[in-house]
Amino acid sequence: MGKFRINGNRLWDRLDELAQVGAIPGTLGSSRLALTKEDGQARDLVVSWMRQLEMEVSIDQIGNVIGLWHGKGTDRNLPPVMTGSHIDTVRSGGRFDGNLGVLAGLEIVQTVKEQKVLTEHPVAVSFFTGEEGARFAPDMLGSLVYVGGLDLQTALDTISVNGEKLSDELKSVGYSGTAPCPGITPKIFLELHIEQGPVLESEGIDIGAVESVQGISWTELTIEGQSNHAGTTPMTMRRDAGYVAGRISTFVRELTDQMGGAQVGTVGKVDLTPNLVNVVASKASMTVDLRNTSEAMLREAEDRLVTFCEEISRKESVKIASESLARFEPVEFNQDLVSQISTTAKNLGYTTRQMTSGAGHDAQMLARVCPAAMIFVPSKGGLSHNPAEYTSLEEISAGANVLLDIIVNAAGGCR
Ligand code: HGY
Ligand code: MN
Ligand code: MN
Numbered sequence: 001m002g003k004f005r006i007n008g009n010r011l012w013d014r015l016d017e018l019a020q021v022g023a024i025p026g027t028l029g030s031s032r033l034a035l036t037k038e039d040g041q042a043r044d045l046v047v048s049w050m051r052q053l054e055m056e057v058s059i060d061q062i063g064n065v066i067g068l069w070h071g072k073g074t075d076r077n078l079p080p081v082m083t084g085s086h087i088d089t090v091r092s093g094g095r096f097d098g099n100l101g102v103l104a105g106l107e108i109v110q111t112v113k114e115q116k117v118l119t120e121h122p123v124a125v126s127f128f129t130g131e132e133g134a135r136f137a138p139d140m141l142g143s144l145v146y147v148g149g150l151d152l153q154t155a156l157d158t159i160s161v162n163g164e165k166l167s168d169e170l171k172s173v174g175y176s177g178t179a180p181c182p183g184i185t186p187k188i189f190l191e192l193h194i195e196q197g198p199v200l201e202s203e204g205i206d207i208g209a210v211e212s213v214q215g216i217s218w219t220e221l222t223i224e225g226q227s228n229h230a231g232t233t234p235m236t237m238r239r240d241a242g243y244v245a246g247r248i249s250t251f252v253r254e255l256t257d258q259m260g261g262a263q264v265g266t267v268g269k270v271d272l273t274p275n276l277v278n279v280v281a282s283k284a285s286m287t288v289d290l291r292n293t294s295e296a297m298l299r300e301a302e303d304r305l306v307t308f309c310e311e312i313s314r315k316e317s318v319k320i321a322s323e324s325l326a327r328f329e330p331v332e333f334n335q336d337l338v339s340q341i342s343t344t345a346k347n348l349g350y351t352t353r354q355m356t357s358g359a360g361h362d363a364q365m366l367a368r369v370c371p372a373a374m375i376f377v378p379s380k381g382g383l384s385h386n387p388a389e390y391t392s393l394e395e396i397s398a399g400a401n402v403l404l405d406i407i408v409n410a411a412g413g414c415r
Helices: 008-019 037-052 099-114 141-146 152-156 166-172 199-203 241-259 295-316 335-347 393-410
Strands: 056-059 065-069 081-085 123-127 188-194 207-213 215-224 264-266 270-273 283-292 319-328 352-357 372-377
Touching: 008 037, 008 099, 008 393, 037 056, 037 065, 037 099, 037 123, 065 099, 081 099, 081 393, 099 123, 099 188, 099 393, 141 152, 152 166, 188 393, 199 207, 199 352, 207 335, 207 393, 215 241, 215 295, 241 264, 241 270, 241 283, 241 295, 283 295, 295 319, 335 352, 335 372, 335 393, 352 372, 372 393
Parallel strands: 081 123, 081 188, 188 372, 207 352
Antiparallel strands: 056 065, 065 123, 207 372, 215 283, 215 319, 264 283, 270 283
């Protein structure tokens, strides 16, 4: 099939337009936590683009949106070749995380239509609900329900970090759909995403062929102490939840230093009660994010955190309750697809390397039901979950062209 390429400027302009929804003033980034008003507005914009491309749009019961393109001669009974990602962001979101994968999918459909490519299989472009997990845990919630990994009602009953119910928020943005969960099993699922780390840029590589995703463990710890006067209470009489939260946070860093290798650990959220300058905190609620490429090492990290909490709760006479917010083992992607990414990148003249993903992605859920893999493009300075997140027009075009060739090939495309 002759060489045709995506229109990088058109993709860039859509990324820019989508970034304006929930824009963070003075930055390139956006703040669109899952199922907020801003997320709803972004959904409406992307769905309007799907409809302009004459795609059939379906919304499922957890709010996942699947745009389906049937070209002339497409066999509607064949499973779709699917690409996509997410358009919800963290509060300090960049414009590329997730959005690139969804909008590159639309760009591919538009290019295929313009080039009058006929495909045997339909092509689907999806965005999944609440990939970030920052408002409603776990992360990849929508795609997990899509593949049958999380019961729909349990997901709908999920309570947000601020106490709202997911099903209510889904209705409030108008995306409480009727398409059944689990959803249609695709022929393959291929996701284009920014790396969100420093590897590709530091090695001067254009394309990452992602072969795996590391394991993820999110825990919420609730520490119950006793409020008391900051001035009058002797240090020996304190049951200080704020101090214990600080010690756990320090422990997490010491744990990663001791374990080394791929172990990472983050305390990203700490809320103290009553959170006042002159009161010993009676309560602390905090999150611990542990990740490792090795399941055995991740379990060891989790066990050491439990032991530390048991010891310090005894020593400081506080109670510590823990709740798992997310727990996913490492995932291996489909090796044939990974090889196709490497080969396609080379054929297009790009440098490439195989690698693992430090972040979680919807593709790791789709990998439970069909061959799945990911294409990475570099992140400037390895920065992400930061409004300054940046990937160049040339870099996103390279990734989208690799995606185009593999998607068209998988769909049995011909001109
Ligand atoms: O947390 C993650 O890995 C992703 O950003 N959901
Ligand atoms: Mn993402
Ligand atoms: Mn993210």
